[in-house]
Amino acid sequence: MTISKLYLYTRFERFWHWMQGMLILLLIVTGFEVHGVYRLLGFETAFAVHNLCAWAWLVLYAFIVFWIVTTGEWKHYVPTFSKMFEVIRYYTSGIFRGEAHPVPKSERVKHNPLQRITYLGIVSLLVPFQMVTGFIYYYYNRWPQFGWNWTLSTVAVLHTIGAFAFLVYLIVHVYMITTGHTLGSHLKAMFTGYENIAGGD
Structure with a gap:
């Protein structure tokens, strides 16, 4: 088996990947503390850090979307069902038998069909839902001014x-990191x- 190197992830792409991961992790940790699940930083500090991270994530998210749209990276997120079932079969059984990935990475295809749908769903649905x-x-204190009648709970x-x-996604994402041709590739x-x-021999 031969191994070839392919430059797929730009500096900004790697920056926002790690920055977003850090912010999401901090938001989860501080958010659960604000809800009283445990005591780590103290309520006031956890609340302040949570809000700071939320604003930072909003700014970063705006830059990410702008970058994806203006650089043409959006093409890697267009959903496709071509070879979808082959990819699912690969991750559920083929990977454990040493089979080759049905959709190898390339400059034209960074993400397989399962990744495309997952990432598109996160970027276009889950992230906006969580931010809103x-x-x-x-x-909350301004709801009456806006005429909102929801309950806080x-x-x-x-x-x-x-x-x-997001927590479930992070766990799955960390697992998927280990599915390269080596554990840490x-x-x-x-x-x-x-x-x-x-590649092949």
Whole structure:
């Protein structure tokens, strides 16, 4: 088997990947503390850090969307069902038998069909949902001015559901990192920008 290097992830792409991951992790940790699950930083500090990270994430998210749209990276997120079932079969059984990935990475195809749908759903649905519920929650004292009649518990539950969805995604994402041709090859690629692509002999 031959291994070739392919430059797939730009500096900004790697920057926003790690920055967004750090912000989401901090938001989860501080968010659960604000909800009283445990005591780590103290309520006031956790609340302040949570809000700071939320604003930072909003700014970063705006830059990410702008970058994806203006650089043509959006093409890598267009959903497709071509070879979708082959990819699912690969991750559920083929990978454990040493089979080759049905959709190898290339400069033209960074993400397989399963990744495309997952990432598109996160960027276009889960992230906006979490941000909207978070900022509605944040401006609770101004609800009467806006004529909003929700209950605080409803918004809190919705925001918490979104947090659990992100937590599940992070766990799955960390597992998927280990599915390269070596245990750490995908992780290394998000530091160097170069993905090692396994080929035939």
